[in-house]
Amino acid sequence: MSEERYIPRNDLNIETMQINLGPSHPTTHGIIQMDLQVAGEDIIEADVIIGYLHRGFEKMCEAHNWNQAVIYTDRLNYVSPLINNVGYHLAVEKLMDIEVPSRGQYVRMVLSEIMRICDHQTALAAAAMELGGFTPFLYLMKGRELWWELLERVVGARVTTSFTRIGGMVADLPDWFAAAAEDILLETANINREVHTLLTRNRIFIDRTRGVGYISPEDAISYGFTGPMLRSCGIEYDVRVAAPYLAYNDIDFEIPILTNCDVYDRFYIRLLEIDQSCRIIKQGLAKLPQGPVNHLDKNISLPPKSEVYGSIEGLMAHFKLLMNDNGVRPEAGEVYHAIEAANGELGYYLVSTGELCPHKCRVRPTCMPFTQALPQMIKQGMIADVVPCFGSINMIGGELDR
Amino acid sequence: MSELLTIPLLQELFGETILESHAHRGDETVIIPPQSLEEVATRLQQDERLRFEFLMDLTAVDYLHLDRPKRFEVVYHFYSLTHNRRLRVKVRVDDGEPVPTLALLWKTADWFERETAEMYGIKFAGHPDPRPLLLYPEFKGYPLRKDYDQRASHPLVESRRKGESA
Amino acid sequence: MFETIASIIKICFIVVCLLLPMAFLLMWAERKESAIMQDRIGANRASVFGIRAWGLISMMADAIKMFVKEDFSPPFANKRLFHFAPFLAMFAVLITFAVIPFGPEWTLLGHTVKLQIADLGVGFLYMFALAPLGIYAIALGAWASNNKYSALGGIRAVGQLISYEVVVGLSLIGLVMVFGTVQLDSIVVQQGDYWFNGWIPKWGVFLQPLGLLLFFPAGFAETKRVPFDLPEGESEIIGFNLEYSGLKFGLFMMSEFIEMVILGALLTTFFFGGWQVPWLFSDGFHFPWGWDFSLPHTAVVLLQVMSFLTKLVFFGWFLQIVRWTLPRFRYDQLIRLCWLYLLPLAVLNVVITGIVILVLQ
Numbered sequence: 001m002s003e004e005r006y007i008p009r010n011d012l013n014i015e016t017m018q019i020n021l022g023p024s025h026p027t028t029h030g031i032i033q034m035d036l037q038v039a040g041e042d043i044i045e046a047d048v049i050i051g052y053l054h055r056g057f058e059k060m061c062e063a064h065n066w067n068q069a070v071i072y073t074d075r076l077n078y079v080s081p082l083i084n085n086v087g088y089h090l091a092v093e094k095l096m097d098i099e100v101p102s103r104g105q106y107v108r109m110v111l112s113e114i115m116r117i118c119d120h121q122t123a124l125a126a127a128a129m130e131l132g133g134f135t136p137f138l139y140l141m142k143g144r145e146l147w148w149e150l151l152e153r154v155v156g157a158r159v160t161t162s163f164t165r166i167g168g169m170v171a172d173l174p175d176w177f178a179a180a181a182e183d184i185l186l187e188t189a190n191i192n193r194e195v196h197t198l199l200t201r202n203r204i205f206i207d208r209t210r211g212v213g214y215i216s217p218e219d220a221i222s223y224g225f226t227g228p229m230l231r232s233c234g235i236e237y238d239v240r241v242a243a244p245y246l247a248y249n250d251i252d253f254e255i256p257i258l259t260n261c262d263v264y265d266r267f268y269i270r271l272l273e274i275d276q277s278c279r280i281i282k283q284g285l286a287k288l289p290q291g292p293v294n295h296l297d298k299n300i301s302l303p304p305k306s307e308v309y310g311s312i313e314g315l316m317a318h319f320k321l322l323m324n325d326n327g328v329r330p331e332a333g334e335v336y337h338a339i340e341a342a343n344g345e346l347g348y349y350l351v352s353t354g355e356l357c358p359h360k361c362r363v364r365p366t367c368m369p370f371t372q373a374l375p376q377m378i379k380q381g382m383i384a385d386v387v388p389c390f391g392s393i394n395m396i397g398g399e400l401d402r
Numbered sequence: 403m404s405e406l407l408t409i410p411l412l413q414e415l416f417g418e419t420i421l422e423s424h425a426h427r428g429d430e431t432v433i434i435p436p437q438s439l440e441e442v443a444t445r446l447q448q449d450e451r452l453r454f455e456f457l458m459d460l461t462a463v464d465y466l467h468l469d470r471p472k473r474f475e476v477v478y479h480f481y482s483l484t485h486n487r488r489l490r491v492k493v494r495v496d497d498g499e500p501v502p503t504l505a506l507l508w509k510t511a512d513w514f515e516r517e518t519a520e521m522y523g524i525k526f527a528g529h530p531d532p533r534p535l536l537l538y539p540e541f542k543g544y545p546l547r548k549d550y551d552q553r554a555s556h557p558l559v560e561s562r563r564k565g566e567s568a
Numbered sequence: 569m570f571e572t573i574a575s576i577i578k579i580c581f582i583v584v585c586l587l588l589p590m591a592f593l594l595m596w597a598e599r600k601e602s603a604i605m606q607d608r609i610g611a612n613r614a615s616v617f618g619i620r621a622w623g624l625i626s627m628m629a630d631a632i633k634m635f636v637k638e639d640f641s642p643p644f645a646n647k648r649l650f651h652f653a654p655f656l657a658m659f660a661v662l663i664t665f666a667v668i669p670f671g672p673e674w675t676l677l678g679h680t681v682k683l684q685i686a687d688l689g690v691g692f693l694y695m696f697a698l699a700p701l702g703i704y705a706i707a708l709g710a711w712a713s714n715n716k717y718s719a720l721g722g723i724r725a726v727g728q729l730i731s732y733e734v735v736v737g738l739s740l741i742g743l744v745m746v747f748g749t750v751q752l753d754s755i756v757v758q759q760g761d762y763w764f765n766g767w768i769p770k771w772g773v774f775l776q777p778l779g780l781l782l783f784f785p786a787g788f789a790e791t792k793r794v795p796f797d798l799p800e801g802e803s804e805i806i807g808f809n810l811e812y813s814g815l816k817f818g819l820f821m822m823s824e825f826i827e828m829v830i831l832g833a834l835l836t837t838f839f840f841g842g843w844q845v846p847w848l849f850s851d852g853f854h855f856p857w858g859w860d861f862s863l864p865h866t867a868v869v870l871l872q873v874m875s876f877l878t879k880l881v882f883f884g885w886f887l888q889i890v891r892w893t894l895p896r897f898r899y900d901q902l903i904r905l906c907w908l909y910l911l912p913l914a915v916l917n918v919v920i921t922g923i924v925i926l927v928l929q
Binding site for chain 1: 602605606607608716717720723724794795797798801802803804805806892893894895896897898899900901
């Protein structure tokens, strides 16, 4: 079908109606409000109001020591919490100028990629459901559930992972991990295929998403888009390639680029990225080096719990890192460290004054630029277009409002 | 530590405007006075040798009681896609001293500045839409300032009636 | 006297034994079928003495919940219309079924009973006169709720249903021309003829394939189900029934499911031979390859009624499959599909049918 939109004529003196889309609206998940002026179904004006989930992330981090702040990073992007953990600790490690042993880097990378798959699957699932496609939603959620169950067996938690520590991880990956991950990788590929049949080659879905929510590449840069949103505008920028961290340098993978800047491409690029993440996980697990996962310096990395409860040295090391007035004190200074989270560049800006607690722990919210651009995307569209646009930006309230 | 690329160039371009510079852990940082922020930012965005297209992040830090020349630092993180470089630009201001807005150069600065303004009470002169972003309109105080009590609580606000928008 | 009693029994049979159980069954099937399609188990928690009956008990629990839920009406609503609308919706769908034949003439104790509530001379027109009452129900309910979202839903519903009503009507005109009657009963009887020495039954689907292709999406749009669920569109505008709760919401939902039954019944009647079973004649089976089975009259009638019900169930199942596969249209696309694609094709179908009939004469 051609996409010639009916545009309301100005000389008709149309009286607009104000509609509050959210916060209590099925699409907005209770965390965002869209103040729309509509003429019939056409959106004339749009304003986005956020802050419903603001809980003072930075203030809380400033009140806790460097090791404790990780639990707040779980709650930022609660769909891919482990990437936030990794990002935070990479920033702290950069501030302290230390590096995790290479096995630790691989483990972090593999877990991050698993989280990226989960995040993309959730974003796609939500977008599909809000367009009325409930079946692909459940296929994708089932796929995510497989990964989350695997992670739960490793990490012990589903959402509040807090799996990384300064100088490493809580624990190494168990022996069975590679084999279990292999099965789920196959299943993920299957689900991707099913989603392609149900959605990306579906005429109704294409009509609903092609050309909708257009943002020009120039605007995308001006708004500070990163991640899949930017790459669907034809701009090649991925932190994993631009400034490789962890072990991404040793891995062979591609960065998918699409050029239509619309909802369909944002949807499609996430599917392509899931495939690439699968490749990274496969290679990462195959290349997983032997050795410790944690930094060996007892003054930096926490001892494993078995040693804490089993030996006096372990207990002392634990106390020296966690008891009152003890702990990691990075040298005074400031760093900004960016990693590629599922939604784009996730940057942590940390300021240390040589104290126990961060003087400043700022996180660059990846989905804030997208949400800011939302009014521009939905203006001149219809009310029904809000839904795919909003689904495609994958707004995560925890990260947006902090 | 990698070689410094941007700071020498900036010093050459702006001379005395660059008050200080450092590269702690490889993050190139320059400090400039607030009145020259607009000029520097425009050059950063448009000069072929710089080409910092992205304003990645914008925030502020409160250095209360820390013996700094001024209380606040407004921190801008720029990224250049063309040259794959990062740059941190800082502006030092005192309480009540305005900082020029960058919202006309980068659209993303709009929300970031709104957030910084409500959290630190820093004024961004010429900002097109100076409403609070994350906090509700009745909120009193600037929560991320160091003299704001971490345990402070706020009363519930009356629900707004029709016509009283936020 | 006998006629009146027979009519009352037929109405009771249709409403109590056919429509409501079918709608109930469809709701259950919707849960179970969607569950199967989506690798889930589906509702199965409610039980009576440990018997779960594959989720049927859950359905009953749901029905009870519907009845006893608080009947809330918003403070600024137009109370009278607000309460009236769901009943009108239910009435409109129930009354449409009156002209649909669900079985042949049945000779019982010397009386001949037509298995159809009302064999109206205008059968077909009656249906199109009364079915749009449902639109009023939705529009009234949506407007009376005094809610912007439900008002939008109501506007969408009116636009969508009126547009597709035209296509539904026009797509059947060809069929009416072929059979030369608007009486549904006689249409079904005529579909008992055969072509090619009795090999292929003369069903509407073979006579009017384009008509079927047009009628199916248009009829589907009339049921307001995904992908045509714009009046509801629960992730966009939540729907015309946003302010309804409890039994009144239940009535709207029930009427939607009964609409599905009716769509199935219309598809069966117009295109798939109604109650006809291929090669079953009034005295038994006569297969074209020479086999014959004689059957008593009552058995034939029962078989034919069963055939009608089986076809209904099949279409119910098919509609569910479509519903759980496709995403939703956008409003302008939906209207464009109707007026720019389906309607011209429907007119074309009428013209072609006319020419063919003229040539064959």
